[in-house]
Amino acid sequence: MTMLDVRNLTVSYGKLIVADNLNLSLESGQWLMLVGPNGAGKSSIVSAISGGTEYTGNVTCLGKSVKDYKPNDYAKLVGVLTQSHSVGYSYTVEEVVRLGRYAHSPGLFAGKSDADDAAVEDAIQRAGLEPYLRQSVLTLSGGELQRTFLAQVFAQNPKILILDEPTNHLDLQYQRDIFQLIREWLKEPERAIISVVHDLSLAKAYGTHALLINKGKTLAYGEIGEVLTREKLREAYSIDVYEWFSELYGQWQN
Amino acid sequence: MNKKREGFRAGEYIIFGAVTLAIMALCVCIGSVNVPLSEFTNSVIIKTVRLPRVLCVALVGASLSVGGAAMQGLLKNPLADGATLGVSGGASLGAVLAMAFGITIPGIPFAGSVVMSMALAFVSLVIVLSLAYKLDYSLSTNTIILLGVIYSMFVTSITSLLVTFAGEKVRDIMFWTLGSLSGSRYSDAIMLAAALLIFGGILMAKSRELNAFAIGEDNARHVGVNVRGVKFTVLICVSALIGVCVSVGGTIGFVGLVTPHMLRMIVGPNHKRLLPASVFGGASFLMLADLIARTLLNPRELSIGVITSFVGALLFVWIFYTSRRSKK
Numbered sequence: 001m002t003m004l005d006v007r008n009l010t011v012s013y014g015k016l017i018v019a020d021n022l023n024l025s026l027e028s029g030q031w032l033m034l035v036g037p038n039g040a041g042k043s044s045i046v047s048a049i050s051g052g053t054e055y056t057g058n059v060t061c062l063g064k065s066v067k068d069y070k071p072n073d074y075a076k077l078v079g080v081l082t083q084s085h086s087v088g089y090s091y092t093v094e095e096v097v098r099l100g101r102y103a104h105s106p107g108l109f110a111g112k113s114d115a116d117d118a119a120v121e122d123a124i125q126r127a128g129l130e131p132y133l134r135q136s137v138l139t140l141s142g143g144e145l146q147r148t149f150l151a152q153v154f155a156q157n158p159k160i161l162i163l164d165e166p167t168n169h170l171d172l173q174y175q176r177d178i179f180q181l182i183r184e185w186l187k188e189p190e191r192a193i194i195s196v197v198h199d200l201s202l203a204k205a206y207g208t209h210a211l212l213i214n215k216g217k218t219l220a221y222g223e224i225g226e227v228l229t230r231e232k233l234r235e236a237y238s239i240d241v242y243e244w245f246s247e248l249y250g251q252w253q254n
Numbered sequence: 255m256n257k258k259r260e261g262f263r264a265g266e267y268i269i270f271g272a273v274t275l276a277i278m279a280l281c282v283c284i285g286s287v288n289v290p291l292s293e294f295t296n297s298v299i300i301k302t303v304r305l306p307r308v309l310c311v312a313l314v315g316a317s318l319s320v321g322g323a324a325m326q327g328l329l330k331n332p333l334a335d336g337a338t339l340g341v342s343g344g345a346s347l348g349a350v351l352a353m354a355f356g357i358t359i360p361g362i363p364f365a366g367s368v369v370m371s372m373a374l375a376f377v378s379l380v381i382v383l384s385l386a387y388k389l390d391y392s393l394s395t396n397t398i399i400l401l402g403v404i405y406s407m408f409v410t411s412i413t414s415l416l417v418t419f420a421g422e423k424v425r426d427i428m429f430w431t432l433g434s435l436s437g438s439r440y441s442d443a444i445m446l447a448a449a450l451l452i453f454g455g456i457l458m459a460k461s462r463e464l465n466a467f468a469i470g471e472d473n474a475r476h477v478g479v480n481v482r483g484v485k486f487t488v489l490i491c492v493s494a495l496i497g498v499c500v501s502v503g504g505t506i507g508f509v510g511l512v513t514p515h516m517l518r519m520i521v522g523p524n525h526k527r528l529l530p531a532s533v534f535g536g537a538s539f540l541m542l543a544d545l546i547a548r549t550l551l552n553p554r555e556l557s558i559g560v561i562t563s564f565v566g567a568l569l570f571v572w573i574f575y576t577s578r579r580s581k582k
Contacts, residue, residue: 051475075478082476087469088330089523095260099466103478149473156477 001028003160003192004049008057011044011216018044019055020216026160031186031193033207033224035200037237041216042196046162049194050080061160075103079158083165085149090136093129093148094120100155123154127181143174150178154185161185163195167202179206200241201249204228212236262530266521270534274312281308281541286553310438311544311558312537313446314499315509319536320454321495322510323517323528327464328488330471332515332573333399336375336496337507337566340405344378345371345493345500347409347416353427354420364501368445372497378405379489435503435544435558442502449498453491454533460484461525468523506540506559508566513539515569 004026011019018041026032034042048055051066051074059066061077069077079100087096100123101116124130127147132140137148146166153161161182167175183206186193197203203210203224210227212220214236220227233241282304283289289297289304318336325334336342348370351357358366382401390397417427457464463484466474475481499506513536514528521527543561550556 052472071475071480072478075476080472080476082472085470085473088332089327089468089518091465091469091523095465095524096469098260099462099469099473099477102462102466152473152477 001190002026003028003062003190004194005060006045006049006057007059009045009048009055009059010057011041011048011053011055018216019048019213021057022211022213022216022218024211024221026192026194028159028190028192029186029208031183031195031206031208033203033210034194034196034213035203035210035228035236036213036219039215040213040236042213043164045213046080046164046194046196050078050162072103075156075158077158078160078162079153079156080162081146081149081153081164081166083168085145087137087145090138092134093132093137093140093151094124094134096137096148097123097129097151097155100152100157103156119155119157123151126154126184127151143170143177146170146174146178147181150181159190159192161191161193161195163193163197165196165198168198175202182206200228200233201245260524261526262521266527267530270531274534274538277538277541278308278312281311281545284545285548306440306443307435307438308541308544309440309443310435310446310502311540313443313450314435314503314506315513315536315538315540315543316533317446317450317454317495317499317536318506318509319513319532319539320450320457320529321492323514323525323532324457324460324464324488325492325510326514327468327523327525327528328485329398330468331398332577333511333570335508335511335566336500337406337505337563338399338511338570339379339402340382340409341375341378341402341493341496342500342505342507343406343409343413345375345497346505347413348372348374348497349501350413350416350420350427354416354423356423368498368501371501372494375497375500376490376493378409379493381405383489436555438502446498446502449495450533453494454529457488457491458525458529460488461529464488464525464529465523468525504559507563508570509536509540509543509562512562512566512569515573 002025006022006024009019009022010017020041022045024032034045036042044053047053049059049066051071061069061074066074098116098120101119104119105113105116124133127150129144129147129151132144132148137145140148150166163182166182167178170178179202182193185191197207207224209222210220210224211218212227212232219236220229220232230240230242279291282300283291285299285304287299289300322335325339326332336345349367351374352367352370357370359369382398382405386398386401389401417424420427463474463479466477466479467484471481474484514532517528517531517535521531540558540562543565544558547556547558547561
């Protein structure tokens, strides 16, 4: 089933075109990695899909143009996890996670139904946040804070998850934890992920498909193994990525 | 998982309400002439002068605090307030314009200055925020406050210019700018109460959305909040609250900054609790400030704004200092 279909997507800031006439489609069960060097336009693409950036072209989600969805209906289908969060005030972990239920019951007295309680409880359990429930998010470490927002998006229970470098500045154990949690999430039917990942090893380890872009243009698109080839990566990064990684990771073999 | 209700509980309403009522009784009894509570019902001073004044002070305090708390949530900025964003300055320009040019709405006394205050408060907010967006999309604390303060200076200079050329209307205007809340009547109190009920009520109905904004505007959009719609609604309500308060009592700075900050320490940042608490806390704070203004140099009376700005400016520096330090 096609979850998300992007046709002729173009994003520009003034005269600078950061995404140039891109096409992609996301089927259920897929984990699509957007890869490419800095400034390739990866974040602009996901920002356009999540409604944070103006664009031209068509983005359709489950057969309906994204622009025709009401904000809360769209949030039931598409959830977003970004790389950093600066919360302004000392909300508790539970309050931040519970906000993920907003789309399911907007309005004044909502957010207290049994379904909401169950979803929040489940999300907190999955992310392993029980010990932090009443703790202020201002006192959490970077990894704990990212798990809090991951739990929020679990509680939101979307069909498509958009990730923008979710573990960019996290310690290795948190990086692995978060990617494992997301892989578990993808196992349920009618779900798909589209993510921006800087680290090509992570992309290769977790992705099923990839879109390789450079300066806003598509270099390759398809199954992960066919996209992240030596020749195509050389074109994008102007070095032999295979050789470099073999050299780098060879140091850990003994 | 044990469930805790997010909202303000009945017990908390009773405690906050009782404290506010006790402060109100105190403020009604003490003054240039002290009246014991037992003679409450047959004192002319209380019925015609002090009670309407204390009621208006309480309502202005409550309205400014609710408006301030909502702005601070919406902009994720603990320093946002009518005074720091230039909204109060804009509102007083509106009131002075109405008085100088005799803008009135037939049949309803003072409606001209109230409507003009509200309108210019809204225009000011939109100008300051759109300039801030243009300069710095992330709406950082410093940009907004800097623009707000500069905008304040700008509208104050226009207000002074108007006063200079207002001719025989000058006396009305001077009376209003100096008058603060000392000449308040029951009709003012009714108007303030109506504004608080309507616009404060709408803001409270937007508590969850304000929480989402306080966590981050992008996050609010991602969880499904209609970001533009909510922002517009909140800005309208805040402008209306500040506009009404300014048209009745002139600019009383920093009330919307001080009370939400103190209350966040007691009830937390969740707007479901913070906004109701701000009604009581703001009323209590301003009634006490008014009491000090009336009695400190008895029989002379200080302007209430002197007290609030004194406390507020010190707190502003403290918030700025601690928030800067925690970022390092």
